Amino acid sequence: MTVSRVINGVAGVSPETRRRVERAVTELDFVPNGVARGLMSSKSGTLGLIVPDISNPFFSILVRGAETVARRAGYRVLLCNSEGDLALEKQYVQDMIAHRAEGLIIAPVGDRSKANLVPLERRKFPLVLIDRSVSGLECDLVQADSVAGAKMLASHLLSIGHRRIAVITEPDNVSTARERLQGYNSALKAAGLKSSPSLIVRTTADRAGGHAAMQQILQQDPRPTAVFAVNNMTALGAMQAIREHGLVVPKDMALVCFDDVEHLAVLSPFLTVVNQPTEMFGTLAAQLVLERIAGGPAGPSRHVVLNSDLLVRESCGAKLMATSPALRY
Amino acid sequence: MTVSRVINGVAGVSPETRRRVERAVTELDFVPNGVARGLMSSKSGTLGLIVPDISNPFFSILVRGAETVARRAGYRVLLCNSEGDLALEKQYVQDMIAHRAEGLIIAPVGDRSKANLVPLERRKFPLVLIDRSVSGLECDLVQADSVAGAKMLASHLLSIGHRRIAVITEPDNVSTARERLQGYNSALKAAGLKSSPSLIVRTTADRAGGHAAMQQILQQDPRPTAVFAVNNMTALGAMQAIREHGLVVPKDMALVCFDDVEHLAVLSPFLTVVNQPTEMFGTLAAQLVLERIAGGPAGPSRHVVLNSDLLVRESCGAKLMATSPALRY
DNA sequence: ATGCTATGTGATACCGGTACCATGCTCAGG
DNA sequence: CCTGAGCATGGTACCGGTATCACATAGCAT
Numbered sequence: 190m191t192v193s194r195v196i197n198g199v200a201g202v203s204p205e206t207r208r209r210v211e212r213a214v215t216e217l218d219f220v221p222n223g224v225a226r227g228l229m230s231s232k233s234g235t236l237g238l239i240v241p242d243i244s245n246p247f248f249s250i251l252v253r254g255a256e257t258v259a260r261r262a263g264y265r266v267l268l269c270n271s272e273g274d275l276a277l278e279k280q281y282v283q284d285m286i287a288h289r290a291e292g293l294i295i296a297p298v299g300d301r302s303k304a305n306l307v308p309l310e311r312r313k314f315p316l317v318l319i320d321r322s323v324s325g326l327e328c329d330l331v332q333a334d335s336v337a338g339a340k341m342l343a344s345h346l347l348s349i350g351h352r353r354i355a356v357i358t359e360p361d362n363v364s365t366a367r368e369r370l371q372g373y374n375s376a377l378k379a380a381g382l383k384s385s386p387s388l389i390v391r392t393t394a395d396r397a398g399g400h401a402a403m404q405q406i407l408q409q410d411p412r413p414t415a416v417f418a419v420n421n422m423t424a425l426g427a428m429q430a431i432r433e434h435g436l437v438v439p440k441d442m443a444l445v446c447f448d449d450v451e452h453l454a455v456l457s458p459f460l461t462v463v464n465q466p467t468e469m470f471g472t473l474a475a476q477l478v479l480e481r482i483a484g485g486p487a488g489p490s491r492h493v494v495l496n497s498d499l500l501v502r503e504s505c506g507a508k509l510m511a512t513s514p515a516l517r518y
Numbered sequence: 519m520t521v522s523r524v525i526n527g528v529a530g531v532s533p534e535t536r537r538r539v540e541r542a543v544t545e546l547d548f549v550p551n552g553v554a555r556g557l558m559s560s561k562s563g564t565l566g567l568i569v570p571d572i573s574n575p576f577f578s579i580l581v582r583g584a585e586t587v588a589r590r591a592g593y594r595v596l597l598c599n600s601e602g603d604l605a606l607e608k609q610y611v612q613d614m615i616a617h618r619a620e621g622l623i624i625a626p627v628g629d630r631s632k633a634n635l636v637p638l639e640r641r642k643f644p645l646v647l648i649d650r651s652v653s654g655l656e657c658d659l660v661q662a663d664s665v666a667g668a669k670m671l672a673s674h675l676l677s678i679g680h681r682r683i684a685v686i687t688e689p690d691n692v693s694t695a696r697e698r699l700q701g702y703n704s705a706l707k708a709a710g711l712k713s714s715p716s717l718i719v720r721t722t723a724d725r726a727g728g729h730a731a732m733q734q735i736l737q738q739d740p741r742p743t744a745v746f747a748v749n750n751m752t753a754l755g756a757m758q759a760i761r762e763h764g765l766v767v768p769k770d771m772a773l774v775c776f777d778d779v780e781h782l783a784v785l786s787p788f789l790t791v792v793n794q795p796t797e798m799f800g801t802l803a804a805q806l807v808l809e810r811i812a813g814g815p816a817g818p819s820r821h822v823v824l825n826s827d828l829l830v831r832e833s834c835g836a837k838l839m840a841t842s843p844a845l846r847y
Numbered sequence: 848a849t850g851c852t853a854t855g856t857g858a859t860a861c862c863g864g865t866a867c868c869a870t871g872c873t874c875a876g877g
Numbered sequence: 878c879c880t881g882a883g884c885a886t887g888g889t890a891c892c893g894g895t896a897t898c899a900c901a902t903a904g905c906a907t
Contacts, residue, residue, distance in 0.1 A: 222892090225895090
């Protein structure tokens with residue numbers, strides 16, 4: 190007890206004893222066991238953070254934001270890479286419960302993640318979803334307005350003359366995919382066009398998926414003149430496929446997507462994108478989960494919807510259109 | 519005890535009791551407390567991973583590799599972003615000790631990280647350095663051959679005609695900076711040239727640093743014809759500064775660097791780089807630290823040196839040289 | 848001298864698991 | 878019928894902290 194008092198700087202220890210303890214602490218290089226403290230206090234000081242792919246710059250920037258806020262509040266971050274795999278996600282969630290993480294920030298795999306997350310809900314576990322919502326699960330959420338963003342993107346393509354715009358997206362059980370497709374359809378409708386199912390290709394939202402989907406699109410006759418990719422990685426895969434096919438963006442095929450890749454934009458501002466405030470996803474989510482931890486599980490769930498911006502660069506062909514509008518359409 | 523036996527599937531419980539316990543576990547949604555287990559077993563099941571910048575693709579890919587290996591071995595990963603800040607790094611290291619992480623993988627800030635790491639050494643804490651070594655600290659290490667890589671890169675620039683090659687690097691207390699500069703100098707020497715101190719600009723190894731350093735280089739008269747950036751982020755900053763200056767890479771200024779940015783290379787294979795096997799840094803480091811945990815602190819420290827490859831693309835101006843070698847030099 | 852408070856220190860219990868041992872019961876063998 | 882083995886179950890202690898309380902000693906007033 191006396192040692193505990195000294196270490197925690199609590200009053201009620203004689204100066205003499207305090208010095209002796211301090212000397213022993215130094216000599217033995219003693220560091221109090223945080224696990225034991227956690228057991229006593231029922232506070233692990235840990236937040237979970239589950240994302241589908243940490244190497245995707247969208248998520249790595251988001252992670253940085255969340256980690257910074259968490260650390261400043263005295264929390265550690267357990268990072269988990271779900272690889273978009275429901276079973277793995279489930280393991281991670283269970284691990285959070287078992288190790289008594291005090292809160293969880295998660296970019297869920299999709300709507301089916303609900304089964305993985307209900308145990309948390311049941312326990313009133315502080316939980317914040319990022320990027321994607323989960324159908325039927327009511328909890329704190331930080332997302333961008335995907336419908337509006339997608340509509341902007343599609344409208345832009347339409348405005349510069351594109352009529353056959355293919356979409357590379359994920360299955361509909363991912364909320365962002367659903368919403369972005371909805372925005373796309375809404376833009377078409379506003380332009381008096383009908384959405385054609387054959388133009389919508391569903392795949393995994395990574396480079397390989399984008400690549401495969403693009404190959405399929407390039408086989409179509411008549412060939413679409415533009416492609417709308419559901420995120421940055423699918424766009425890169427698509428880009429690769431287009432180049433392998435001997436075509437040039439934007440001359441032969443326009444390409445736009447969600448999520449800017451900042452590093453990439455610095456090197457060459459090429460991709461026309463809808464940019465989301467990525468780091469803010471992380472910082473806001475961390476703040477929400479910390480508030481939830483501090484304030485108890487009560488209170489209605491909060492939905493933060495962030496604005497996203499259309500960044501018109503080269504890959505959409507806007508400049509090409511400006512100089513020779515009749516060239517291709 | 520009986521509950522413990524049932525949960526751990528230990529024999530010696532009657533089928534009847536076992537069923538009753540299982541029913542109670544289900545009803546109460548009981549999950550054993552991992553913190554308490556950790557206290558008992560003195561095993562936290564946690565690995566620490568400290569990197570200077572998680573949003574740098576080099577590190578985020580490395581993190582993914584490490585996390586995957588750790589998880590498969592049943593370990594959780596505490597991710598820490600040191601921001602290249604020694605004080606912050608110290609905090610993180612102390613936290614690892616306090617919370618009894620079983621091992622630590624760290625890309626240290628620099629040689630001065632030694633003071634932060636000696637407490638670990640003293641405790642025989644399983645420790646693996648990645649990317650950078652720490653002068654005077656003997657422990658497990660995964661790195662690339664920076665000297666050879668830098669020599670390749672500089673030799674290539676020399677071979678296509680460059681003579682005034684500026685270097686943007688970090689202070690010498692970072693091992694990779696030291697070694698890459700050494701490789702550069704060695705290439706110059708082999709070509710019968712002398713290194714000029716005015717061509718070496720030291721800065722922070724991030725985009726802002728690269729930007730500032732490049733601005734300085736662009737003021738020089740005579741202006742260097744090529745720049746060797748110590749890593750990917752400095753190269754991007756340099757690129758930005760070059761463009762802001764109204765110049766074009768590689769026509770007006772060649773640019774090469776360490777570390778490929780894969781996403782970027784997919785979009786447009788532009789930067790000539792020395793590519794390190796990034797993910798392998800992470801997987802190998804995780805394997806080493808797991809072995810160290812399993813095998814005890816004994817045994818000599820192991821140094822893994824990975825090969826790196828020169829990827830000649832456009833930014834070095836090799837193609838330019840090939841078509842009109844006399845154009846600029 | 849006696850009583851009272853203030854102060855410093857340590858004993859005890861508990862957080863939630865598990866190792867180890869004790870107990871009680873059943874059943875087979877002598 | 879008694880003994881001992883074998884099984885099921887629970888008691889106790891401990892991991893390493895901390896909250897709480899008990900107690901010893903000192904200092905002061907009466």
